[in-house]
Amino acid sequence: MAQAQDAAARKLPGSLDTNRRLDRWLRINADGTVTVTPGKVEIGQGILTALVQMVAEELDIAVSRIRLVPATTAISPDEGITSGSRSIQESGLALRHAAAEARDLLLARAAQRLGVTLESLTVADGVVSARGGGSATYWELASPDLLARDASFDVMSKLPAEHVVVGTSLARVDIPGKVTGQPSYVQDMVLPGMLHGRITRPPGPQAQLQRLDAQEVEQMPGVVAVVRDGSFLGVVAAREEQAIRAERRLARIAQWTPGPDLPANDPRHLRTLAAETEVISEKGDPATAGARQFGAEYTKPYLAHASLAPSCAIAHWEGSKDRGKVRIWTHSQGIFPLRGDIAQVLDMPEADIVITHAEGAGCYGHNAADDVTLDAVLLARAVPGKPVRVQWMREDEFAWEPFSSPMVIRLSAALDDRGHIVNWGHELWSHAHSTRPGGRGGVNLLAAWHLEKPLPAAKPGNPPLPGGGSHRNAIPLYDFPNQKVTNHLIRQSPLRTSAMRALGGHANAFAIECFMDELAAAAGADPVEFRLRHLKDARARAVIEKAAGMAKWQPGEKGNGERGRGVGFARYKNLAAYFAVIAEVNIAEDVRVTRMWAAVDVGQAINPDGVINQIEGGMIQTVSWTLKERVDFDRHGVTTRTWDDYPILSFVEAPEVEVALINRPDAPPVGAGEGTQGPVSAAIGNAIYNALGARLRDMPFTRDRIVAALST
Amino acid sequence: MALTLQVNGQTREVQADAETPLLYALRNDLGLVGTRYGCGLGQCGACTVIIDGKPVQSCDITVAAVAGKKIITVEALGTVQALHPLQRAFIAEQAAQCGYCASGILMAAKALLDVNPDPSDADIRNALDGNLCRCGTHGRVLRAIKSAAAEMRRG
Ligand code: FES
Ligand code: FES
Numbered sequence: 065m066a067q068a069q070d071a072a073a074r075k076l077p078g079s080l081d082t083n084r085r086l087d088r089w090l091r092i093n094a095d096g097t098v099t100v101t102p103g104k105v106e107i108g109q110g111i112l113t114a115l116v117q118m119v120a121e122e123l124d125i126a127v128s129r130i131r132l133v134p135a136t137t138a139i140s141p142d143e144g145i146t147s148g149s150r151s152i153q154e155s156g157l158a159l160r161h162a163a164a165e166a167r168d169l170l171l172a173r174a175a176q177r178l179g180v181t182l183e184s185l186t187v188a189d190g191v192v193s194a195r196g197g198g199s200a201t202y203w204e205l206a207s208p209d210l211l212a213r214d215a216s217f218d219v220m221s222k223l224p225a226e227h228v229v230v231g232t233s234l235a236r237v238d239i240p241g242k243v244t245g246q247p248s249y250v251q252d253m254v255l256p257g258m259l260h261g262r263i264t265r266p267p268g269p270q271a272q273l274q275r276l277d278a279q280e281v282e283q284m285p286g287v288v289a290v291v292r293d294g295s296f297l298g299v300v301a302a303r304e305e306q307a308i309r310a311e312r313r314l315a316r317i318a319q320w321t322p323g324p325d326l327p328a329n330d331p332r333h334l335r336t337l338a339a340e341t342e343v344i345s346e347k348g349d350p351a352t353a354g355a356r357q358f359g360a361e362y363t364k365p366y367l368a369h370a371s372l373a374p375s376c377a378i379a380h381w382e383g384s385k386d387r388g389k390v391r392i393w394t395h396s397q398g399i400f401p402l403r404g405d406i407a408q409v410l411d412m413p414e415a416d417i418v419i420t421h422a423e424g425a426g427c428y429g430h431n432a433a434d435d436v437t438l439d440a441v442l443l444a445r446a447v448p449g450k451p452v453r454v455q456w457m458r459e460d461e462f463a464w465e466p467f468s469s470p471m472v473i474r475l476s477a478a479l480d481d482r483g484h485i486v487n488w489g490h491e492l493w494s495h496a497h498s499t500r501p502g503g504r505g506g507v508n509l510l511a512a513w514h515l516e517k518p519l520p521a522a523k524p525g526n527p528p529l530p531g532g533g534s535h536r537n538a539i540p541l542y543d544f545p546n547q548k549v550t551n552h553l554i555r556q557s558p559l560r561t562s563a564m565r566a567l568g569g570h571a572n573a574f575a576i577e578c579f580m581d582e583l584a585a586a587a588g589a590d591p592v593e594f595r596l597r598h599l600k601d602a603r604a605r606a607v608i609e610k611a612a613g614m615a616k617w618q619p620g621e622k623g624n625g626e627r628g629r630g631v632g633f634a635r636y637k638n639l640a641a642y643f644a645v646i647a648e649v650n651i652a653e654d655v656r657v658t659r660m661w662a663a664v665d666v667g668q669a670i671n672p673d674g675v676i677n678q679i680e681g682g683m684i685q686t687v688s689w690t691l692k693e694r695v696d697f698d699r700h701g702v703t704t705r706t707w708d709d710y711p712i713l714s715f716v717e718a719p720e721v722e723v724a725l726i727n728r729p730d731a732p733p734v735g736a737g738e739g740t741q742g743p744v745s746a747a748i749g750n751a752i753y754n755a756l757g758a759r760l761r762d763m764p765f766t767r768d769r770i771v772a773a774l775s776t
Numbered sequence: 777m778a779l780t781l782q783v784n785g786q787t788r789e790v791q792a793d794a795e796t797p798l799l800y801a802l803r804n805d806l807g808l809v810g811t812r813y814g815c816g817l818g819q820c821g822a823c824t825v826i827i828d829g830k831p832v833q834s835c836d837i838t839v840a841a842v843a844g845k846k847i848i849t850v851e852a853l854g855t856v857q858a859l860h861p862l863q864r865a866f867i868a869e870q871a872a873q874c875g876y877c878a879s880g881i882l883m884a885a886k887a888l889l890d891v892n893p894d895p896s897d898a899d900i901r902n903a904l905d906g907n908l909c910r911c912g913t914h915g916r917v918l919r920a921i922k923s924a925a926a927e928m929r930r931g
Contacts, residue, residue, distance in 0.1 A: 108874025108911055235870060242875030243863045243882060245810020245850035252809040285793075305793070305800045308816075372814050372822060372876045372910045426874035426911045458815040673870055677916070681873050684912030707819035707908065715904035718914035 083141030103143030108426035149735025233673030268701030270323020294516035373425035395424025401502025468564035483587035494534035496524030573742020623755035630750025636739030821907030
């Protein structure tokens, strides 16, 4: 009894705990290959390569033997959503354990067949050899029932010191195909008889379709169907450009009743809205007293994921319109939650919906991948038997993707006469950072809200702490004797908001790290030293010291009115990657970030170059967010529609970036996709201050804002 | 209507309206899906091909306008078995994350190196001014093009 309880309480690593069958993850094939079926998906972060390394390592096989199967609801383990830089922890650790157990099972069979002890066996690329002679291969030893069992608890994976594949910079498995123009994305898939669809969206979030005389569109060349259901409006045509032309005509002739006016586009509008308020951290030490009080307010605007490829999906409806099955290909980050939401919209069993992942462009969070999938399904249902490919137009993607929420952060602090922070206050206002499919009590898919019989959206919310959503990274990692952190969550937002890289961690860490700089200046301290003064965590100190060393940071260094440098630091979610950066800016006509030096610690680095690539990319993207980006809207709807409206950092403007990896093979591996955002934005703000003596607290740091800051 | 195109050294016929953007004819009629849609407005470079030696955004030009001209797409640059030095350098530098921008960038880079075999850093950056990368691979891409240029000069 006690033992049974014990087993129930024990956890298996990562997603293996909720998907315990070994053959959901792995199959050893007679043809000398190993099939791996992770539930996590490639979103341009190189995760699949890291997973291949972890499996090859435990099985002692060449990486070239591994066949990855794209995640599909038909056979893959349900691993929820690929997000939050958790794929290594969740999928990687599960596969590591499953592969280690598979190896144990194969060795037990080998020992039996060869009549030797386990201890006398060694493995090289799947060939098991006994010390006294005799050998057998995995491929002979395996049988279909080998892994038809639940994972067991007492499996030993290799010690880090034994690793030969993990910890090397194996080249990404997908890059050769991508640089030779091979079909690589769902956008590139072609199914026999495939048609093309496009969607006409309302002029604003709540507008309703009033009148439509679709006849002239139905008669346009190539048009197969105009699909209308409430305010959902789309067209299917034989050729892609025909669908585009027909959609343009639909957009011209459709008449809409406008929804209520949108408010002004100012993050501070958040502070006027009703909020749910929660104190998420509070500690006090009455023995300390601060003499000098400080306060500052920081903001960020709505930002767009702005994936280079507008979202795309293919759906193939078989059977009649009211009783069918549907097969779907999508670049969604969460095929299982998406299936649940689509089943609700169609009012059909999940078993009749099969969703398979195919890559899209990098998404950086919850973009329109899920929404376009429902669009494709609704159009495909109108033309049973014919697969329908829908790709959003660039204008659709900008106007209708879920945005990252605007935020306001108000910080306060007290310094004692030794220049130590003795009191810290952090209040933040934000909309929700998670409205992905799979939410409770509703459907989180755009088209579902526009149907004749609309389905309500699930209540917008946040992932819980310690990771958190809008409150991610709001609790400082620094040691302050008194602190209070308050989260004001405003669930209803004028524009839809959801997850984008780092969620609230971007603005929270940005504000904290800028304010640390302001306090360092007030205390007459060097900003690097001032941070170290308040930090006990050795790994945190190590990345700051490393970045400062790489940049040859001079204590107390001052900018010259044009050039300046600043520092930023955070530990992502306060529990994952440590990251510190020094940024150099040059201010002439515009603000340019010219160079960045950074150090990162992700624990055990499975693929060091893969980590560095992710970190560099995150840094450059954040420079773009910080200097240039803001989604605009007027009272009717989003006015940001094209790259001209939403310029991002160009090749001419890209800074030089140097990243050092502090590898800690004995520490658990964590992801690298996020964690750079807050520190980089802050380092830029701090560098501008260092250069000009002007403090910018509202992103983006445009030329106008610099001029304004200089004149106050 | 039937239009004749010169693509990657071959004469190909497409049945499309004269006003069809070249991008869709390449992808959907000729199966050359390495040329990609990113904006359809000439703003992102994902659809870049080389026409008569110049980098051109194929979303922004009609099939009728390119009839008879020499069109080169990423598929003709090299294959996994026989890589072009640019492709080899992109792999060596791991100059991609999602890679969606890669073929357009490769074509813009090829057009540059064809006329300027020894470009400066600024030349390379300027040649890529019409290409966007959202994943932030800029540093690696610039390094890869530089090293490919050096390799090609060595012959
Ligand atoms: S798709 Fe042609 S430039 Fe963007
Ligand atoms: S690698 Fe993703 S857009 Fe460039």
